[in-house]
Amino acid sequence: MSFQAYLDKIEEKTGRTPRELVDEAVKRGYTEVKAGVICDWLKEDYDLGRGHAMALVHVIKNGSRISDKHVGTTGTHSDPSNLLWLDGKATNPLNA
Template sequence: MSYQAYLDALEAKTGRTPRELLDQAHERGFGPTSRAADVVAWLRDDYGVGRGHAMAFYGVLKNGSSISDAHVGSTGTHRDASTELHLDGVAAREPNSR
């Protein structure tokens, strides 16, 4: 699963875009220096999110929306289309950018 696919699935599970979840995280005092286990516990307890999806979100919380270009342009299920993740939700993207 690509990094973006994890975030899209997180949106489907929670009903919140990654950006909305970032806002909630900041309201709860979470940020780049927060412990991953605390963020994972919050997403599990409030939304029923599994560890893999929570860790993808934690990566955005910690590092921002830019990812390594290691999987960009590669083939297979882990391929991302860009080094910039879309945080405003699936509906906000143009149909051909998914």
């Protein structure tokens, strides 16, 4: 599953865009906490499992850029861009 696919699935599971969840995390002061704190919050409030939570942890702590390592590869973790779309699956220009 690509990084973007994880974020799209988070939106499907929670009804909230990744950006909305990042904004909530920032308001809670979660940019400087350990990943476990964020995972616990996402599990308790949104019933997200660890894999999906860790994808969001990465975005909360590092922003929407990912490594070029898997961009344009043929593997299962391939992403089309090193910039993740956080504003909702339906508005992603790469899905058009």
